[in-house]
Amino acid sequence: MKAPTQYVDDSVKGFITWSIIWGTIAVVVGILISLQLAWPQLNVAPYLTYGRLRPIHTNAGIFGWGIGSFIAMFFYITQRLTKTPLWSPKLARVTLWIFNVAIASAAVTLAMGINRTKEYAELEWPLAIVVAILWVLFSINVFMTILKRKEEQMYISLWYIMAALVGVTVLYVVNNLGMPLHLFKSYSAFSGTNDANVQWWYGHNAVAMVLTVPPLAIFYYFLPKITNNPIYSHRMGIIAFWSLIFMYLWTGAHHLLWTPVPDWIQTVAMALSIMLIAPSWGAVMNGYLTMNGQWEKMKTNYLVKFMIVGITFYGLQTLQGPMQSIRSFSAFIHFTDWVPGHVHMGTMGWVSMILFGATYYVTTTLSETEIYSVKLANIHFWLVLIGQLIYSITMWIAGVQQGSMLLATNPDGTLHYSFMETMIAIFPYYKIRAISGFIYLAGLIVFIYNIYKTFQKGENSPTAKAK
């Protein structure tokens, strides 16, 4: 028998640690801005106003927590699926440095009001270039590891990983094209309606390539690992994969329904959005059917809970999303709080649940020990689940209420409610939403404590000391 391959995991641990730190900042800033919406006197001009803080919240969440932990998981998964150590451990360590410098600079510059205003592409051009370089270096490292692999077959997770590498690069570069004025200011390369169309081609596919494809790669890898059962159908995974990455790129304009973007682009986006239910549910069903005959693990294995509840939220998310892409429904809820409710089910429910489960698994594997406390992991699970449900449900109710008030007209065609009346009606929901943020944060703190204790336990274990 050959000697076991030596995997290089210091950067995995580094990225896990830092992504959790940035993720916590995202949640804390999220709570602050949720409080500001209910109590505007909490805005501290000029650096801590809602307008400057909200991009910090989204960037810390998507890039800090999301991308950071995806990099960690991709390094981890790729090595194991290829039975090959990471191509360049040194490059991985450099990537971590660039990552932290980029996210920290993002937070500082956004607080200073240096931003491009394009959602999820707010960073000014020098920082955008740093992010692009970071992603390319990371991609090369992963791709080279795959090229030099010792395991010939490429498991479905590697497909998703490679698609994300290509997809994010194309999207990020195109939407960040601009004309620099000076170091801290540039203007978009596109104008008006063109700019809007490019932006939401990017915006929606950031959802695909950052918040769907990577967590799916992680899900497909860890669910079989956790349950000790192979995935139900590799073929279904492959069909779902190709249709998913084909269809997503058509759907950006469902963010632009009823606007001056040409009607046919809107209609095509609407149609393809509905069609996306099929590949999305292909992944959901693959997860559920893998559980056949072992559903009792929902009770006995805390990791299965995170994975299965996570994929369930993915299923709900990919039913609600297409519904919102229908013109008549969009007319009702677009521009209201329904949409943040939807987004946070995806981020806090689907993506984060999968990442929590994967992080627990990787932490115990790297530490060669059991989790510090299964009980705390269960408390963490329930706190983040309840926090997220309260968040999303209150925002859906607020969205429906405000949406119907905004559209209400009198018999003579005049509007029934003033804008302020519709806003006053949703203030109570803003306060409940802020509470839900605190519940979620409490869960996050339990999670961090548990992870920290597990790493500590690993360092103090006899095997670690023997090394």
Place this chain on the structure above:
Amino acid sequence: MLEKNPVIFIILAFVVIMVGTSVTMIAPFKWINGPGDRIAEVKPYTPLQQEGRDLYMREGCNNCHSQVVRTLAADVERYGNGGGYSKSGEFFYDRPHLWGSRRTGPDLARIGLKYPDPKGAWHRKHMENPQSVVPASNMPSYAFLNQALDTTYSERKMKLLKFPYTQADLDDLKGKSEMDAIIAYMRKLGTDIPVKKAEAAVLVPAVLNNPYTDVKAVKEEAEAIYKQQCASCHGEKREGTLGPALKGSAKSDADLFKIISNGIEANGMPTFGAALDEQKIWKLVTYIKLDTK
């Protein structure tokens, strides 16, 4: 083969991604912003307006305010201000677009039509202390914009964006505050398009008879509407602040009805015909004249 060759796989994945991208993102460049959707009346921003737009971006106003009136009846009624729904050509000079994705505050695509006051007194008061104008508002105070405008790059911006400008435009920047710039931008928004005056005006009935003669019956309701819609400019006690005093107004009920419905552009009085229905306006008229009734 695909399961075994990552290079071919990655090329194929790229091709698949580019199909939808080409059709819905690249191809539309051929006609969006082309001659078909250009509007001759829409003019580029002046140096002061562009500075204001950059401040709007710096402060992240787009996180709460959209700038696109959808083709929905309620959108046109609420935000159109007589300009109808947004047309593609209106955004030709916008780099980037600022359509936004959430209306925590109202849409601003036609805000220039809503407050026609040339001095921008409403905007100034509102930016400095939003709650003094709209008591329940959750907008932060932007009083800190009362600082000198940095004009170092103003001319270079015009050149980069290829906007025409004159020396007078640049001279106009002298001594201006950031507040002046952002108000100049607010006042420009939506004003270029040809507005159909007939559409902007609310059709008033031929015979204007106030159905509410009993002040007591309407006082409570009308007072609430007054506080929400009128008090910010005409004072809590109708004593007049930004707008004239209304106490003891000598105007006839019919005249007041017309003014509230259609506004007085020259004086900066906005129109309320879309925000309030006929019954509410009559109740307001009765309330305004409660001392004389």
